[in-house]
Amino acid sequence: MDWAMLLQLPSTLLGILAVLALLxxxxxxxALRQRLQARRPVAALLRTLFLLVGLALALVLAGAGWSLRGYRLLGEEAPVVTLDARILSPQRWAVTLVWPDGQTRVVGVAGDAWRVEALVLKWKLPALLSGLPPLYRLDRLSGRYDDPAEEASAPRTVVDLRQAGAFDLVALARRHPDWLPLVDTVYGSGAYLPLVDGxxxxxxxxxxxxxxARPDEDTAERIAHPL
Structure with missing residues (x-):
């Protein structure tokens, strides 16, 4: 069985097969104990071989099921924020942010594109495969110009998205890494897309x-074919 076929099997099925192999x-x-008590060395050797095969198969199936669960978890996505853009004047935009809990905020952005940045806390592999998701804290929303010269000289907008007073586990992990031994790393992550009206x-x-970051179908069409 190749890995492509294995990854299509549900991890629960592989777990059941692992239990059957263990049984x-x-x-x-x-049977091996009975053959040894009966002083039948050849039969005992055969049962020993079957025993090793069963144990090896159980370990392989259990490991495959665990790995498959990990890969499926890595493929999941959690919604962070949605953005709606409305043009005010050339390279000036009103952007509405909506969080998954329904909180909204309207901010002004200058440039040709928007960029969202966040701090991400990533767990070490055992915790990650067990289902513990990475933590994040939105950091900022900023405007971005297509022309590097404009980026260096044109007015820039940076909007602070941090929540004042919130318990900051990400900052705690950066300042005191020994307090959280399961933390792998804390790093910045960002995504940006061109701004279009609507x-x-x-x-x-x-x-x-x-x-x-992903645009909806209509937005993607306008990005690909600007007026």
Whole structure:
């Protein structure tokens, strides 16, 4: 069986097969003890072989199921924020942010594109595969110019998205890494897309800790074919 086929199997099925393989190994262990008591070395050797095969198969199936669960978790995405853009004047925009809990905020952005940045706390592999998702804290929303010369000289907008007074586990992990031994790293992640009038965008966080920005179908069409 190749890995492509294995990844299509549900992890629960692989777990059940691992339990069955383990039961097979236990049956062989009982049979091995009986053969040894009966002083039948050849039969005992055969049961030993079956026992090792059963144990190896149980370990492989259990490991495959665990790995498959981990890969599925890494493929999940959590919604972070949605953005709706409305043009005010050339390179000046009103952007409405909507959080998953329904909180909204309207801010002004200058430039040709928007960029969202966040701090991400990523767990070490055992905690990640067990289902513990990465943590994040939105940091800022800023405008971005297509022309590097404009980026250096034109007015810039940076909007602070941090929540004042909130308990900051990300900052705690950076200042006192020994307090949280399961933390792998804390790093910045960002995503940006061009601004279009009436554009609608979604930002989500993958379990790998990467921010992903996507326009809806109509917005993507206008980005690809600007007027």
């Amino acid at each position: 097979f190994a236990l049956v062989q262990l009982v 554009g609608h965008y979604t930002v989500s966080l993958m379990r790998t800790g990467a921010l992903v």
